[in-house]
Amino acid sequence: MKINQNYANLQESYLFSDIAKKVSAYQSANPGKKIIKLGIGDVTQPLCESVVAAMVDAARELGGRDTFRGYGPEQGYAFLREAICAYYGERGVVLASDEVFVSDGAKSDIGNILDIFCTDNTVLIPNPVYPVYVDTNIMAGRNILFMDASQSNLFLPLPDEALHADIIYLCSPNNPTGAVYTREQLKQWVDYAIAHDSVILFDAAYEAFIADDKLPRSIYEIEGAKKCAIEFCSFSKTAGFTGTRCGYTVVPSELCFDGVHLNKLWLRRQTTKFNGVAYTVQRGAAAVFTPEGRSQIKESIAIYMNNAKTIADTMTDMGMWFTGGINSPYIWLKCPRGYKSWDYFDYLLGELGIVGTPGAGFGTNGEGFFRMTAFGDAEETAQAMAMLKAAAK
Numbered sequence: 029m030k031i032n033q034n035y036a037n038l039q040e041s042y043l044f045s046d047i048a049k050k051v052s053a054y055q056s057a058n059p060g061k062k063i064i065k066l067g068i069g070d071v072t073q074p075l076c077e078s079v080v081a082a083m084v085d086a087a088r089e090l091g092g093r094d095t096f097r098g099y100g101p102e103q104g105y106a107f108l109r110e111a112i113c114a115y116y117g118e119r120g121v122v123l124a125s126d127e128v129f130v131s132d133g134a135k136s137d138i139g140n141i142l143d144i145f146c147t148d149n150t151v152l153i154p155n156p157v158y159p160v161y162v163d164t165n166i167m168a169g170r171n172i173l174f175m176d177a178s179q180s181n182l183f184l185p186l187p188d189e190a191l192h193a194d195i196i197y198l199c200s201p202n203n204p205t206g207a208v209y210t211r212e213q214l215k216q217w218v219d220y221a222i223a224h225d226s227v228i229l230f231d232a233a234y235e236a237f238i239a240d241d242k243l244p245r246s247i248y249e250i251e252g253a254k255k256c257a258i259e260f261c262s263f264s265k266t267a268g269f270t271g272t273r274c275g276y277t278v279v280p281s282e283l284c285f286d287g288v289h290l291n292k293l294w295l296r297r298q299t300t301k302f303n304g305v306a307y308t309v310q311r312g313a314a315a316v317f318t319p320e321g322r323s324q325i326k327e328s329i330a331i332y333m334n335n336a337k338t339i340a341d342t343m344t345d346m347g348m349w350f351t352g353g354i355n356s357p358y359i360w361l362k363c364p365r366g367y368k369s370w371d372y373f374d375y376l377l378g379e380l381g382i383v384g385t386p387g388a389g390f391g392t393n394g395e396g397f398f399r400m401t402a403f404g405d406a407e408e409t410a411q412a413m414a415m416l417k418a419a420a421k
């Protein structure tokens with residue numbers, strides 16, 4: 029029996045596990061010391077009333093002999109898939125409900141989608157990046173090319189025609205940098221993918237934080253994208269489902285490579301390895317799209333975006349370079365005084381009790397940068413920023 033040796037090429041543990049370990053060691057050494065967590069992008073606002081009510085009703089249905097349900101439809105319940113299609117329709121994107129696959133979150137699908145692609149494919153991944161894209165490809169032993177995201181391109185790398193890649197990862201609004209592609213920039217990626225016969229894996233998990241209507245929330249707002257892109261989205265950040273778990277993946281029926289429709293392939297994969305999301309959770313997710321649900325989640329998003337503004341304004345006042353924070357819940361800042369990412373992490377935790385995420389944890393180009401999340405408690409975020417300003421003085 030042999031193990032998958034590709035795992036030996038991974039870093040010993042996942043970035044956020046490392047941070048959690050450091051924080052818990054600090055807490056043990058400093059009992060009672062207050063810690064403000066602006067590290068992992070985990071939400072703090074509770075599920076909204078409409079979602080809770082829908083879940084409670086659904087749980088009652090499951091408890092009734094006549095309304096009980098067992099296995100659900102393979103791609104998710106029609107009521108949820110249709111609500112998702114209607115949501116895309118508002119932006120002029122026409123999707124059929126069998127192009128939508130409900131799942132337990134974008135992270136799982138982003139990893140699992142690789143099952144349908146050959147391990148010989150070359151993948152193109154931005155550096156810095158959400159570590160899941162890199163690690164899942166290392167696990168499969170794929171050849172990874174990195175594209176430089178940096179201060180000079182405002183952390184929005186564009187295609188290099190000289191480079192060929194089969195699978196391209198894009199995330200906009202970006203995790204970790206908070207940078208958002210414009211329509212023109214995304215069009216360049218779509219054109220590149222069509223010319224190179226590549227597939228784009230587009231992570232739209234943070235689309236709900238885009239305030240500027242001119243910016244695209246879905247890659248399908250770009251002409252030609254249905255021929256080359258799979259989109260992943262999630263209720264985690266939009267509606268507080270990080271613990272509840274629900275997301276969806278869009279695989280357009282037009283997407284065809286090697287004479288095979290990817291929609292069929294993904295359906296085959298999902299029906300074999302996945303048994304769907306709980307009925308109660310899907311009912312809760314569908315409630316997000318009702319008029320009440322929409323206005324309630326807007327309130328939570330407004331709280332987070334206000335946090336983002338508090339952090340961004342602090343960075344501006346302190347003369348620190350940053351991206352994000354306007355159409356994104358992440359603020360990506362250049363560490364002050366030449367600090368390296370992990371040293372700045374240790375400084376903020378040790379001196380101020382503030383937890384952030386070291387940029388170096390997202391890739392070599394993240395060295396010297398640091399990510400703060402707007403998903404924290406509003407009062408604590410303001411308090412952390414006041415401490416940061418006071419310490420700088």
Ligand code: MLT
Pocket residue numbers: 067068069070135158203
């Ligand atoms: C993050 O902090 O980058 C996110 O919480 C990761 C995730 O959504 O899995």
